[in-house]
Amino acid sequence: MYELIFWKYLEGVYLNHHEVYEAIDEQLFVEGLETLPVDVILNRFHTVFSKWEKVDEDSWKNPSGKGAFQIKTTSQSIKIDCYGTEGKIMNLLVDTMAEFKCPLYDPQVPERYDEMSE
Template sequence: MYELLFWKYIDEVYLNHQEVYESLVENEPVEGLEELPVQVIVNRISNAFAQWEKVDEFSFKNTKGVGAFHIITTPQSIQINCYGTEGKTMNKLCDIMTEFKCPLYDPQVPVRYDEFEE
């Protein structure tokens, strides 16, 4: 499994990314983060992966290739657990989240990629 996590800071707030990550995966609210339009984001991902089998509202399986992913949400975050998913698929997920100004936090590294290209 490869885990991707996304959140958005309130303007001028900058916290310890690892501590934010740990709180979010425990479903604890974090002061300094914006609430996300979770359903809008899930719908956007669902539309972008319309060719994939939708196992349930939050789980997608690539029937024409490899990989699957599962979305876990909190009011402040989107976590996507990828299973055998290709890099280009993970990049597509990151691009979608960039549309919502939510950069990737990669807990495997651990690094937050919060430099947006305008």
């Protein structure tokens, strides 16, 4: 499994990314993060991955190849667990979240890919 995590800071706020990730992972409310339009974001994933098979309300699998992913949400974050998902599909997931100005935090590296990155 490969995790992709997304959140958005309130304007002027910048926190320790790994601490934010750990709080999100425990589904805690994080002071300084924006509330996300979760339903709008999920609807966008339904559109972008409309050709994929829906396993359940939060999970998709590739009907014509390998790869699957599951989306877990809080009011402040989107976490996508990828299972055997190809890089180009992960990029599409990241690009979809970029539409909502939510940059990727990759806990495996760990690095957040946003305008404040060096």
